[in-house]
Amino acid sequence: MNLVVYGDLHGCLNEFKALRKKVKLKKNDIEIVVGDILNKGPYNLETLRYIIKNKILSVRGNNEDKILKLFSMYKEDDTILEDIKPWEAHILKNIKKSEIKFLKSLPYFIKIKGITIVHGGIPQGIKLKKLSKEDKKQLTLLRFYDKKFHPIPWHDFEGRYKFWSEVYNGREGFVVFGHHPFEKPKVEKFAIGIDTGCVYGGELTAIKFNNLNVKDYDFISLKARKKYFK
Numbered sequence: 001m002n003l004v005v006y007g008d009l010h011g012c013l014n015e016f017k018a019l020r021k022k023v024k025l026k027k028n029d030i031e032i033v034v035g036d037i038l039n040k041g042p043y044n045l046e047t048l049r050y051i052i053k054n055k056i057l058s059v060r061g062n063n064e065d066k067i068l069k070l071f072s073m074y075k076e077d078d079t080i081l082e083d084i085k086p087w088e089a090h091i092l093k094n095i096k097k098s099e100i101k102f103l104k105s106l107p108y109f110i111k112i113k114g115i116t117i118v119h120g121g122i123p124q125g126i127k128l129k130k131l132s133k134e135d136k137k138q139l140t141l142l143r144f145y146d147k148k149f150h151p152i153p154w155h156d157f158e159g160r161y162k163f164w165s166e167v168y169n170g171r172e173g174f175v176v177f178g179h180h181p182f183e184k185p186k187v188e189k190f191a192i193g194i195d196t197g198c199v200y201g202g203e204l205t206a207i208k209f210n211n212l213n214v215k216d217y218d219f220i221s222l223k224a225r226k227k228y229f230k
């Protein structure tokens, strides 16, 4: 049995289907998406429906959280449609109740054997067994630390000291994460980042752990058909 984890899809359904073929899945393989299934891309709802239909697992990304938040605002006041991105308005107007329920059901992390899948990262001092609401948010958003190892907003270029995975010590398992696009997978001692920016015209990457062995993995990737988002 192998574990296959896919990087941020962002509605890139054609690339996702092609990548699944390229992975050459075996019958009992476990498939997990690292979150950000939808938003920004060409086939956001279609990708979500494909995930549900094919019973593919996923953790929760900040874009799932964002759509859920916008959806609850939209239910109160539909004039918000004028103030948000057109593709987000399209999602809100067309998403089904069962799909909202599915998004709400997504876990913030999945642990299988010694492998932990999370969208953003695991900040120092946070224990997965005991997560506050703020901790959960951080799991979807973490990228860089400042010099005091506090997570900083992604646009704080000056405050950037270290990327979280560079100093992560493996205390919550070997982590596979997405969220921050790298040109190639970011390989650290106790973590691997597999968002290679498909929606931005980069690549879609999967990591396959053979027999669930954390030390025996392959990358499978393919190029985006185009740049869907700047």
Ligand SMILES: [Mn+2]
Residues within 6 Å of the ligand: 008, 036, 061, 062, 063, 119, 140, 178, 179, 180
């Ligand atoms: Mn993200």
